[in-house]
Amino acid sequence: MANDTKERILAAALEMFSQNGYAGxxxxxxxxxxxxxxxxxxxxxxxxxxxxxxxxxxxxxYYADHFGSADHLPPVPDSLEALTRLTMQMVNITxxxxxxxxxxxLLTLEQFRDNRAxxxxxxxxxxxxxxxxxxxxxxxxxxxxxxxxxxAMLAFSYTTPISALIHLCDREPxxxxxxxxxxxxxxxxxxxxxxxx
Amino acid sequence: MANDTKERILAAALEMFSQNGYAGxxxxxxxxxxxxxxxxxxxxxxxxxxxxxxxxxxxxxYYADHFGSADHLPPVPDSLEALTRLTMQMVNITxxxxxxxxxxxLLTLEQFRDNRAxxxxxxxxxxxxxxxxxxxxxxxxxxxxxxxxxxAMLAFSYTTPISALIHLCDREPxxxxxxxxxxxxxxxxxxxxxxxx
DNA sequence: TTGACAAGTGACCTTTCGTTCACTATAATA
DNA sequence: TATTATAGTGAACGAAAGGTCACTTGTCAA
Numbered sequence: 001m002a003n004d005t006k007e008r009i010l011a012a013a014l015e016m017f018s019q020n021g022y023a024g025x026x027x028x029x030x031x032x033x034x035x036x037x038x039x040x041x042x043x044x045x046x047x048x049x050x051x052x053x054x055x056x057x058x059x060x061x062y063y064a065d066h067f068g069s070a071d072h073l074p075p076v077p078d079s080l081e082a083l084t085r086l087t088m089q090m091v092n093i094t095x096x097x098x099x100x101x102x103x104x105x106l107l108t109l110e111q112f113r114d115n116r117a118x119x120x121x122x123x124x125x126x127x128x129x130x131x132x133x134x135x136x137x138x139x140x141x142x143x144x145x146x147x148x149x150x151x152a153m154l155a156f157s158y159t160t161p162i163s164a165l166i167h168l169c170d171r172e173p174x175x176x177x178x179x180x181x182x183x184x185x186x187x188x189x190x191x192x193x194x195x196x197x
Numbered sequence: 198m199a200n201d202t203k204e205r206i207l208a209a210a211l212e213m214f215s216q217n218g219y220a221g222x223x224x225x226x227x228x229x230x231x232x233x234x235x236x237x238x239x240x241x242x243x244x245x246x247x248x249x250x251x252x253x254x255x256x257x258x259y260y261a262d263h264f265g266s267a268d269h270l271p272p273v274p275d276s277l278e279a280l281t282r283l284t285m286q287m288v289n290i291t292x293x294x295x296x297x298x299x300x301x302x303l304l305t306l307e308q309f310r311d312n313r314a315x316x317x318x319x320x321x322x323x324x325x326x327x328x329x330x331x332x333x334x335x336x337x338x339x340x341x342x343x344x345x346x347x348x349a350m351l352a353f354s355y356t357t358p359i360s361a362l363i364h365l366c367d368r369e370p371x372x373x374x375x376x377x378x379x380x381x382x383x384x385x386x387x388x389x390x391x392x393x394x
Numbered sequence: 395t396t397g398a399c400a401a402g403t404g405a406c407c408t409t410t411c412g413t414t415c416a417c418t419a420t421a422a423t424a
Numbered sequence: 425t426a427t428t429a430t431a432g433t434g435a436a437c438g439a440a441a442g443g444t445c446a447c448t449t450g451t452c453a454a
Contacts, residue, residue: 023221040402111368160361237432
């Protein structure tokens with residue numbers, strides 16, 4: 001029996017949980033947004049908490065698939081300009097893709113309540129990006145594009161300001177364009193500081 | 198009639214709202230934590246939302262009082278080492294003071310729901326610190342302690358990584374000590390980059 | 395064609411929520 | 425001392441929450 005309701009429920013749950021939080025979301029509205037009555041939900045998930053857990057399972061699996069292994073590391077840029085290009089490409093995806101935005105918001109809202117959300121939040125907001133750019137900066141140092149320094153420290157110094165502006169976009173979406181420009185300016189300033197001329 | 202119940206309610210509300218969010222907090226528990234029965238609350242505030250608004254009023258006023266004007270800017274450090282000292286002093290307060298921690302958590306949880314929380318979150322997490330350190334770096338450039346550069350950009354580059362680690366402390370308090378050390382290491386690395394030897 | 399089953403409905407249940415209200419105890423005021 | 429306002433109690437209320445269940449419908453396999 002061809003049916004995608006189970007996944008549509010998760011999509012709707014992501015939307016509502018990321019907007020109103022877990023406690024602020026009720027099953028009636030969630031069902032209604034899918035065009036069904038609330039008891040219908042329980043044919044697919046046994047409880048509100050089960051929906052939450054399934055959603056987190058999916059998010060954790062997605063993260064592991066896309067950022068979890070060294071296979072998915074982006075290629076090391078071969079010029080300073082290419083570093084900014086790569087950065088802006090990643091940033092533009094992350095601040096405009098609705099699903100990614102909702103994922104961040106959800107992790108923001110539930111990080112203090114749920115341990116798995118807490119862990120994933122730290123990866124999403126801090127360690128994940130830092131690891132990727134540690135690899136990138138190490139590679140660029142090898143190539144002589146960036147001054148020899150601690151690549152992890154540079155990655156941390158590079159990604160956390162960008163992360164701060166991404167959070168600003170989540171909070172005040174009307175500032176997205178300005179924040180994006182500021183990220184680019186920051187990237188160029190960073191390169192001016194650490195890049196080898 | 199000497200009574201501080203009204204303020205004790207706000208203190209308890211800060212505690213519960215910052216832990217469970219507005220929607221996840223109920224008046225029964227809130228009252229119980231103060232040793233009174235839930236109807237007693239309504240002698241002091243007319244509704245749950247009124248408590249929320251009063252709490253936000255207080256937070257906004259507190260912020261304006263303590264960080265709102267140029268009067269409260271810290272003195273410009275007169276050595277590179279003093280910059281790290283000042284930084285660590287500010288950080289140690291902010292990651293150990295329970296009330297400040299709860300304020301950040303509350304803003305984190307309610308930034309998408311309430312417009313005033315949204316604005317205050319941006320100040321707390323981004324623009325506030327950046328402004329303070331723009332002033333500091335401008336002053337240190339004047340004194341020849343830091344290489345001439347855009348002070349606002351340096352302030353942004355300096356404060357947002359620190360902010361990211363403060364958020365980590367809020368999320369995973371057991372990492373507070375490690376994060377503090379990392380902030381100090383970052384501060385010294387920053388100085389090694391931008392400081393004038 | 396029929397039987398089985400998955401998907402969806404609508405009425406209903408229990409619990410919990412925020413809120414109200416009549417009442418009591420207390421302590422300052424006239 | 426009598427009065428009055430304040431702080432707090434406990435029972436009750438309606439609304440909304442999460443969840444159950446008997447039932448209908450539509451689809452596929454035998």
